Amino acid sequence: AAETGETGDLTFPQGFLWGTATASYQIEGAANEDGRGPSIWDTFSRTPGKVVGGHTGDVACDHYHRYRDDVAMMADLGVQAYRFSIAWPRIQPDGSGPVNPRGLDFYERLVDELHGRGITPIVTLYHWDLPQSLEDRGGWTNRETAERFAEYAAVVYGRLGDRVGTWTTLNEPWCSSFLGYGAGVHAPGRTNPGDAYAAVHHLLLGHGLAVAELRAAGARQVGITLNLAPISGSDPEAVAHIDGLQNRIFLDPVLRGEYPADVVERARRFTDWSFVRDGDLDIIGAPIDLLGVNYYSPTTVELRAGQQANPVHPGSEGIAFVQGDEEKTAMGWSVKPSGLTELLLRLNRDYPGTPLIITENGAAFDDVLADGRVADERRVAFLDGHFRAAHAAIEAGADLRGYLVWSLMDNFEWAEGYAKRFGLVYVDYASQRRVPKDSALWYREVIRRNGVQA
Ligand code: GBH
Numbered sequence: 001a002a003e004t005g006e007t008g009d010l011t012f013p014q015g016f017l018w019g020t021a022t023a024s025y026q027i028e029g030a031a032n033e034d035g036r037g038p039s040i041w042d043t044f045s046r047t048p049g050k051v052v053g054g055h056t057g058d059v060a061c062d063h064y065h066r067y068r069d070d071v072a073m074m075a076d077l078g079v080q081a082y083r084f085s086i087a088w089p090r091i092q093p094d095g096s097g098p099v100n101p102r103g104l105d106f107y108e109r110l111v112d113e114l115h116g117r118g119i120t121p122i123v124t125l126y127h128w129d130l131p132q133s134l135e136d137r138g139g140w141t142n143r144e145t146a147e148r149f150a151e152y153a154a155v156v157y158g159r160l161g162d163r164v165g166t167w168t169t170l171n172e173p174w175c176s177s178f179l180g181y182g183a184g185v186h187a188p189g190r191t192n193p194g195d196a197y198a199a200v201h202h203l204l205l206g207h208g209l210a211v212a213e214l215r216a217a218g219a220r221q222v223g224i225t226l227n228l229a230p231i232s233g234s235d236p237e238a239v240a241h242i243d244g245l246q247n248r249i250f251l252d253p254v255l256r257g258e259y260p261a262d263v264v265e266r267a268r269r270f271t272d273w274s275f276v277r278d279g280d281l282d283i284i285g286a287p288i289d290l291l292g293v294n295y296y297s298p299t300t301v302e303l304r305a306g307q308q309a310n311p312v313h314p315g316s317e318g319i320a321f322v323q324g325d326e327e328k329t330a331m332g333w334s335v336k337p338s339g340l341t342e343l344l345l346r347l348n349r350d351y352p353g354t355p356l357i358i359t360e361n362g363a364a365f366d367d368v369l370a371d372g373r374v375a376d377e378r379r380v381a382f383l384d385g386h387f388r389a390a391h392a393a394i395e396a397g398a399d400l401r402g403y404l405v406w407s408l409m410d411n412f413e414w415a416e417g418y419a420k421r422f423g424l425v426y427v428d429y430a431s432q433r434r435v436p437k438d439s440a441l442w443y444r445e446v447i448r449r450n451g452v453q454a
Pocket of ligand 1: 023026294298
């Protein structure tokens, strides 16, 4: 159990896994190499006006060519685990059918390199880079995409299953569906709330079908990563509404095998839910071994007459999203470490029995490289606060197994391009030089002590 050591340090449980996280499109570059097909993010980022500065992931951190150095750098930082995602279009350039062995070769080399340095690989099968040809056939609004995803999962497991122990299916299906198909601010840039709900269901079905494939092939640790947020506010109905759209619409099907009735009712103005077939929820609700939690910031709502719907939450007319005068990151997101304690304890209470791992937490700040150093004391304070919050949750009973900081290094921050820096390591995009920020050096000490100083 968590404890306060003799030194006064806040110590984490023995075996607690400290690591970092990235995603394929955000770091790899090499967009046209070794047979990789186009993804929806290639298309979206090349569409004028969609990404700040017209940035794309064509080069990114050039990790595809520099993975050996990047793994060595992680080893220098004492990182124990590394969560990365696999680019589906490298494995199946058309999203189905022929497998591109050179794509599998790359991830095999990466995984072997990690093992060589004593770093545990944690694979995400889908972090938003859907093969464009599947989008051309309807993308996640098409049920067949879920079936193609399960086939792809089996292909990847077939090559890496003997050397990767922990698998997660999807990263943040909320973003894929509500940002990608509802609000249009992420690829594929569609703006139809009904499509967003169809995408939710087919993403979840894809998760469930992939879990079945992975299990049949012998996988031992299988899960999903959700972006979750504690929702607060003075009006319980408004809180329930947004909690339903942000959290329960994914948690309930995956962990209880049912959609929340209130969410289904409220969404009826956008969809008749006819895409949900008998048996789907049994597939989606099959047991998982690990729930990945991505936490960035809490949400506060209040009733406000005449408020227009927030485009990322269809049907949220009359609900205002409010912020206080608390600290904000460069993304404008509120900093509230106690929200993480609250979230973990809520999961422990409402969805007991599933071990948790923080698959992402971190922040963008206005980092400056000067004299070979990045003095990012705000990131140190941010992470320190959130580690303490996680420790408090463990002490109060949450079954938290590990903590993966977003991100290993600065990278392509989706619609924000390269302007927002989330890394522990600074990337000079002109030279591709990596410079560990002060936070990286501080994190190395946290890992070494398995805790933070009291
Ligand atoms: C993650 O998404 C992604 O998995 C990762 O790829 C990405 O780089 C990283 O986070 C950083 O963005 O406006 O205050 O209500 C994050 C999902 C959804 C988290 C929107 C913050 C809005 C906070 N985000 N949410 S607020």
